[in-house]
Amino acid sequence: MRTALVTGAGGFIGGHMADRLARTGIAVRGLIRKPAQTADLEARNIRGIIGDLLVAESLIPAVAGCDLVVHCAAWVHTPFSRNAAPEVNSVGTRHLIQACLAARARRVVHVSSISVYGPTSDPVIDETARLWPLGPYRSSKIAGEREVELARAQGLETVIVRPGQVFGPGDITLSGFIRRRLHRGLPLVVDGGTGFCHPVYVDNLVDALMAAALAPQAVGLIFNVADGDVPWHEFLGYFAHMDGRPLRSVPAWMVRGMVTILEGVALVARRPPLFTRAELGYALRKSHYCTQRARTVLGWTPRVSLKEAMDRTEAWLRQAH
Numbered sequence: 001m002r003t004a005l006v007t008g009a010g011g012f013i014g015g016h017m018a019d020r021l022a023r024t025g026i027a028v029r030g031l032i033r034k035p036a037q038t039a040d041l042e043a044r045n046i047r048g049i050i051g052d053l054l055v056a057e058s059l060i061p062a063v064a065g066c067d068l069v070v071h072c073a074a075w076v077h078t079p080f081s082r083n084a085a086p087e088v089n090s091v092g093t094r095h096l097i098q099a100c101l102a103a104r105a106r107r108v109v110h111v112s113s114i115s116v117y118g119p120t121s122d123p124v125i126d127e128t129a130r131l132w133p134l135g136p137y138r139s140s141k142i143a144g145e146r147e148v149e150l151a152r153a154q155g156l157e158t159v160i161v162r163p164g165q166v167f168g169p170g171d172i173t174l175s176g177f178i179r180r181r182l183h184r185g186l187p188l189v190v191d192g193g194t195g196f197c198h199p200v201y202v203d204n205l206v207d208a209l210m211a212a213a214l215a216p217q218a219v220g221l222i223f224n225v226a227d228g229d230v231p232w233h234e235f236l237g238y239f240a241h242m243d244g245r246p247l248r249s250v251p252a253w254m255v256r257g258m259v260t261i262l263e264g265v266a267l268v269a270r271r272p273p274l275f276t277r278a279e280l281g282y283a284l285r286k287s288h289y290c291t292q293r294a295r296t297v298l299g300w301t302p303r304v305s306l307k308e309a310m311d312r313t314e315a316w317l318r319q320a321h
Contacts, residue, residue, distance in 0.1 A: 001067045001106070001214065003027045007053070007096065008073030009046060010037040012170045013111060013202065017070055018046045020206050021213075031062050031073065053092025059099035067106045068213055071096055071148075074111070075140065089140035090147065097151045107157035107219070109212045110148045113141050114164045114198060114226070114289065119281025126290040127162075127222045134278055145222075157219045159212040163205050164198030164226035164289060165235075168309060169316035171202070178239045179317075187250040188240075190283040193233030198226035198289040201309035204302040211298035223294040227302040227309070232283065238310040242317065255280055 004021050008014030009030025022028045022045045030046045032038070038048035051058035053073060063069060075088035093110070100108055117125050118132025133139035145160055152158045167174055181188050208225040212218045233247060240247040259277050266273035294300045304312075 001026055003029070003066045004068040004070065004213075005029045005031060005049070005062055005066045006046075006070045006072060007031040008071075009041060009048070010034060011072065012173070013166060013205065014070075014072035015170060016168075016202050016206050017072055017209055019044055020210060021070075022046050024210075026068075029062060029066070031059075053088055053095055056095040056098065059095055060102065063096075063099040063103040063105055066100075066103065068109070069096070069100055069105050069107070070109045070111070070209060070213060072111045074113075074144075075137070089137075090143035093144040094147045097147050097156070101151060101154055101156055105156065107159070107213065108148060108151070109159045109161065109209055110145065111209070112145050112160050112162045112222075113138075114162050114224070116142050116145065116162060119279050119285065120287065121281055121285050122287055124288045124290055125224070127224055127293055134276070136272065152220055159218045159220075160222040161205075161208060161212055162222065162224050163208075164200045164224075166200055166202055166205055168202035168313050171313075175239070175313070175317065178236060179243060182240055182243050182245045182247075185245075185248065187248040188236050189232045189247060189249045190255055190280070191252045192249050193231055193236065193247070193283075194286075195232055195282075195284040196229040196286050196289075197232050197235050198228070199230055199235055199306070200226045201302065201304050201306075201312075203304050204309075207303055208294055208298060208300045211294075211300055215298055217297055221293065221297065223298065223300075224289055224291050225294055225300070226289050226291055227306060229286075229288055230306065235306075238306075238314075242310075242314045252280065252284060255283075 004026050006014050006018040009018040010032040018030045028046045029049050030041045031051050041048040049062040051062045115138045116131045118134045131142050133142050148158050259275050263273045
């Protein structure tokens with residue numbers, strides 16, 4: 001791989017991936033929408049390319065001459081913006097794949113999400129588990145994966161990675177949400193937070209993406225990537241400790257009651273609800289998120305422990321804020 005394009009290079013995951021590729025000596029381009037981000041990228045030895053996933057023509061010069069494309073850009077859930085998800089995550093991915101085929105790129109690594117499985121209560125979630133298109137974000141991520149899989153039949157090397165909850169220095173989405181609730185004194189866990197989340201530190205995810213980009217045996221496969229199955233109270237407890245605030249809990253029966261009301265209001269208003277009763281499964285389930293395929297095929301293991309990852313995240317948060 002001599003030349004690589006990273007979409008979403010001005011963001012969290014894409015920025016970390018572009019930096020790692022640049023450090024290996026690969027010529028890296030970063031697809032961005034804001035010209036103001038160009039100088040920052042070029043200071044990190046990354047060539048900023050202005051483009052938009054929804055404008056197919058803008059992707060042609062970005063992909064031309066690239067061996068590798070790592071697709072990190074995505075629409076992140078915002079209430080009521082139902083149309084944005086399929087446009088960016090599905091149609092945008094289709095535009096990128098078409099550009100890759102036209103430019104004869106060699107490999108595409110597509111960053112999907114654990115959310116495609118939905119709030120399943122299955123005891124083990126591996127890459128063969130059924131997908132659950134619950135809500136606009138999950139539906140659009142599933143549709144994006146299908147666009148990638150269709151391209152494989154046309155000769156493009158494709159790899160799909162489904163990470164858990166990504167965190168670390170540079171993250172403002174997940175960390176920002178957690179800290180806002182802590183500062184308002186709002187509950188963050190349900191029934192004591194004994195259900196499992198599946199976090200992945202951003203450097204550990206980038207390790208997996210690098211292996212997916214370079215390993216011949218990765219082609220055509222899907223990989224789950226997470227650092228482990230961690231109780232919500234343990235994961236969120238780190239953030240509470242950072243801010244010196246209590247980690248508040250709420251009973252599941254109370255959440256179900258409130259969500260039922262929200263669903264009713266949304267139905268009357270003819271708009272998607274902020275939360276559904278099915279999604280409560282994310283807080284309560286104790287499923288094992290299996291990463292055995294990534295360990296076996298990619299030789300991947302989480303290099304940075306949860307404790308060290310949280311220490312690094314805390315240091316960044318204190319410096320940035």
